[in-house]
Amino acid sequence: MKLHEKELRAVYTDTLIELMTENDKVVCLEADLGKSSGTVPRVWDAFPDRFFDVGVAEANMIGISAGLANEGLVPFCATFTPFATRRAYDQITISIAYAENPVKIVGTAPGVTTAKNGATHMCFQDLAIMRAMPNMRVYCPADVYELRSMVKYMAASKKPEYMQLIREVHAPIFDENYQFDPSKARVLAEGADVTLVTTGLTTQFARKAVTDLKKESIQAEHIHYPSVKPFDADTLLDSVKKTNAVVTAENQNVIGGLGGAVCEVLAEHYPAKVKRLGAQDRFGEVGDVPYLSETLGFSAAKIASACREMKGTS
Amino acid sequence: MERIESKDQLDQLAKEFRYIVTDIMCRAGGGHIGGSLSLVEIIITLYFRILNLKPDEPRWEDRDRFILSKGHAGPTLYTALAYRGYFPKEVLLTLNANGTKLPSHVDQVITPGVDQTAGSLGQGLSCANGIALAGKLHKRIHNVFCVIGDGESQEGQIWEAAMFAAHHKLDNLVVITDYNKMQIDAEVEKIVSLEPVVDKWRSFGWEVFEMDGHDWDDIYDTINKAMAVKDKPAMIVAHTVKAKGNTCYENRIECHFISIPDEDERNRVIGGVCVEGEEEPFEFNWTQGK
Structure with missing residues (x-):
């Protein structure tokens, strides 16, 4: 199976497993939507000690991630886009961005891709509100190759970062050689x-x-x-x-x-x-x-x- | 550092802390005096009798961590940090001045010795969870201490964090509620009661203690008991008096944040720093105190 035949969430999970294998500082957090992000059960099974499902408690997930990052760990925390951004906006602002704790926030099912979940789950303002936050970087990958490179970049970067994650399969735009660089369109x-x-x-x-x-x-x-x-x-x-x-x-x-x-x-x-x-x-x-x-x-x-x-x- | 065990020395420290906290706030034109003074004995006990620290290496990996989730009590923490040598005492006089390293709410980026930024209430306990969890992952033996407010405990995030810490058996975490029974608008009991607060934490899976937050022996013994708890996080409900030790504001609802508009008011409030049984107001000499 070619990489671009996979769902983006599967590649997010593959990449996290690869990173967690190489680097014991990388940890994965979910707020009861790990099945949707793709990390449940695979990341949980592979790294039970470095996977934390905090339950339906996004504010707490953000705070825990801030504390983990403060101690030198590299937390990737994911949930649906509206809960990953607007629901915990003040927590992200203070505990992560202002405190310079380099947490990696992943907003899944952005915008219309949440589809049948409808308006309550359809976040159309995450790019705007996350962009307006000092110290925060904001990324949107367009295919699996870019996603994979971006997640690896984020694991190595010392900055707070937010990434949208579309879950489904998408046509390839780039290839295996793609290298994400946030300064380049x-x-x-x-x-x-x-x-x-x-x-x-x-x-x-x-x-x-x-x-x-x-x-x-x-x-x-x-x-x-x-x-x-x-x-x-x-x-x-x-x-x-x-x-x-x-x-x-x-x-x-x-x-x-x-x-x-x-x-x-x-x-x-x-x-x-x-x-x-x-x-x-x-x-x-x-x-x-x-x-x-x-x-x-x-x-x-x-x-x-x-x-x-x-x-x-x- | 020699741990301070003598009550006379501890009493002397508490007097100086209360004077300094009041004085630096007055010079800054105001501040959160109530919740800062209610924590004086607790913070002195932590910083002079309990915490394992290296002030010349503020981010030392094996240090005990302290998260002041009720970040507005920063001035008391700053005084402890200055006395422990994180920065010179005269830096305390820059509280809230333009360009200061000592803002009204605690800031891990600009203040040496502050482990976690806090100020937007409810967030520090979640961060303490992450810090305690990291301690477990790194197999370190340090403890993580966190102080939350009683008003702060009305935040839902506190209870999210309470569930998580118990679920993950964070027994390296000791949390103290500064239960001074007042918040900005009125008494906690009048706004939204925390009671039965001990039962609440116990039912969330925590080992719960109560202590007199102004009694040296009780604070020291209770924190030690809390540190010894295994397989559970520990909560200490500390019964305290808001603005303790300043007769102008002690146990008065308007003590949460005071404004000092002029020299007369400053003199009045500084003159309020009194010690029970002593006739004259206490005065700290900044020149000698260095």
Whole structure:
């Protein structure tokens, strides 16, 4: 089985097991959603002494992780995205970010990928709120190769970090040689007509949009941001200086996330017109991913359509 | 360091601590006097009779850890740290000054000797859980001490942490509740009662003790008993008096945070630092105290 035929959560689990085998400082925490993250039962079985399921108690999981990190351990703690971020936001802010305790927080089933769990579990603001926290880094991998490299990077880094983890299988974008570097965005397609900025799930959607646009002779420059913070401003500015038109797409509310980061950079350095795709300041609902991404306006078709519109505006 | 056993010496330390805590707050224009003064004997006992520390090596791996979850009592902890040599005593005078290393709530990043940042209530006990768990994983023999407030115990996270510590048999963890029976708005009993607090902790799987938080022998003996508990975390409910030892504020509901607008008020509050049985207010001489 090729790596990219696996679910992302399986690769998260594989990578954690690899890291925990190499390094006895790495520990894994869950808050009764380990089956969903993929770590139950495999990590639990492999490392019963370094796996802690704290139960349905996210604030406590964050505090315990802070204490473990304070003592030199490398805690990876995961739960659904809304509980991993907004539910324990003050705990993350004070016990982790402000205290500089380098905990690795993993938010699973981000945005619409929580699908049938619906609006209560559909977090559209984690990128925005985590990005707004000093000392916190914010990552969104787009495929298994990037995920694996990112998790290894996080285990070695001394910074507090947050990563979104889509659980399901996704098409490969990168390959075995991929090396995650938070200071570098990835230009996945070159073009001079419009700059298309995505992260995580929308990077997958944008691949199809870019292919469809090519058939119409529209050349979109597609930039994937595995790290929303730190944010690689140079790659964005180089592209926008060619295109003068930007579309952002994210599995998030349009306020404060990736689109927000893009607008901040452009407003200060190179004002250009930006169309932000994502939930338009609304909550989610139950549904499958194709329905939700279409309804909320960041499906491949919606991305292609926004690129067509923006192309003519520069 | 020689452990301090003489009651006269301990009494003298307590007098100086109460004066210093009051004085540095007054100079800073105000502070959390009530919950700082209620902890004086407990923190002195920990830092001068119990904790195994190397002040010249604040992050020494085998040290005992101390987490002040009720982080607003920082001034009392800072005084203990200064007396133990983590930094010079005159640094205490910078409490809450611009650019200080001694903020009103404890900060592990900027203050030598502070093991865990705290201040947003309810969080420190979870961190203490992680620190105690790390001690177990590293097979170290140190103890982890944590002080929580009674008002703080209204936070749900305290009880999440209580369940976890008992489940994982964190017997290297000793937690003390500073039960001074008051919180900001009114008496704890009037806001949301903790009672029966001993039964609550016991039912959560903890070994529970009670002590007079101002009695040297009782504090020392009870902490030692708590440290000896096996297979369970230990809770000590310390009966204390808020703002103990300052006649202007002792056991008064407005003592949680005081504001010192001017020199007159400063003199009044400093003059409140009194010791039972002594006629004159106690005064600490900063110049000689160095």
